[in-house]
Amino acid sequence: MELGHLSTDALASFAVFADHLNFTRAAEDLHISQPALHVKVRKLAETLGRPLYLRQGRRLVLTPEGEAVARFARDLDARVTTFLSGIRGTSPARAPVLAAGEGAYLYLLGDVVRPGIRLINAGRAGTLAAVRTGRADLGVAVLDVLPADIRAVHLASYPQTLVMPDDHPLAARPSLVLADLAGSPLVVPPPSGPHRIALERALRAAGIPWSLAVEAQGWPLLLHFASLRVGLAVVNGCVTAPPGLVQREITDLPAVPYYALHLPGRADDPLVTDLLARIRASLPTGL
Template structure:
């Protein structure tokens, strides 16, 4: 990367992590116009666009993703080298996962890892954000549910859960040992917001079988979704990892595929990353 200095690379790495000039400038302790100018100069030196604006969101271009990965790799190599000289402590590992994954799957492993005196920085993100963070090097390890694991990352199955219907005890299906999607004909369901992967898969499965259904309410996050079910707003289809109370019945849905959670890393994982993976598994 001729003509690029460490400060430029670090500034772009921070911007790539936030994809937001205001938050990135605050972390770097510079003004937003100064950061904007620095990244524009980077684009001029490379002769390529590093990000695109899509509505209110900023997305990295392919070159931008490559530069972010290079910047993070350079930072990690420098920190590793300095660590061998005892000049600087190594940075904490970064783990990214969804809120439900933290709540239901990772609590005990994280406690054990921290109890060993290890440093760990936690971030939250959905599946696409988790993959992007690991791919770009802004996270060392990701844990997320995937339908098809990507070929460019190391993906190891952490756990697998059936999809289940949860409902109150007074619902017409509450006494069933299992159901099929056709049993939800004309049902009003509590579902995640439109566009969420779980909602998309449910909609496709219902459409494939020609099943009519409606939205009782949209709920962001498993805990709120379970709360609405307890209130009697309607039943919901959830991952089998989601915890419920005794007031809610859990019924396996036989014709929906299981949900698989993966540990995601890059191919050049360090010994520290392998230790964290081993503890998660």
């Protein structure tokens, strides 16, 4: 079937490609050859007169036009499914799709994750892309700059805390300031991560000397190294410290805001509103 000059088959194939951003895996899902998928995507781009993806190093990323096409393709598929269900007298209901990162799933959304919800595990950029392309109905992420094209609903803000063994000298204090970290070995994320960048910027601005104990990816590994006394770790206040560790708020670091993200036109969509209500009802209170 064609819409004007747009092939619905090509649109559906592009939506699968947008999920993976990998021609090999997308072609496997579609049960077609990789060259055949390349042809579909290339002809779709030629029809629209716009590039739909770009290569950044070894990665493929969607252009804004590519995001719009993927979003349109998924919306079209949903409309066709609803139409056919109405004709056949069956229910068009589908499971809501939630996108978030590892930390949000572990410490913020645990009570929301249950059968009947499809999950996408992605970092901040991947969560934003999943919402923009319509792959996810709702995303949850920490944002320092709110996007203009996505509705961002504030969920909660949590203080930044220092995690340390419960017999550490700083554990006796009810709260801390950045200056208390002077000279401490710290367990921190890799340099490219937003948490690491913000923490280093704050320490540098305050003139606080510190040393690198080890770099670790993800809150669980940071906590693990802190429990092994490799160094101290700065984590968001929604993170739960395991036995043997304590966490104290660092009062002169800004709170970390978590947002729920969805497309502007879906503010009244039950798939979005019901999932958002579940998340709000389950949020931890923090310290």
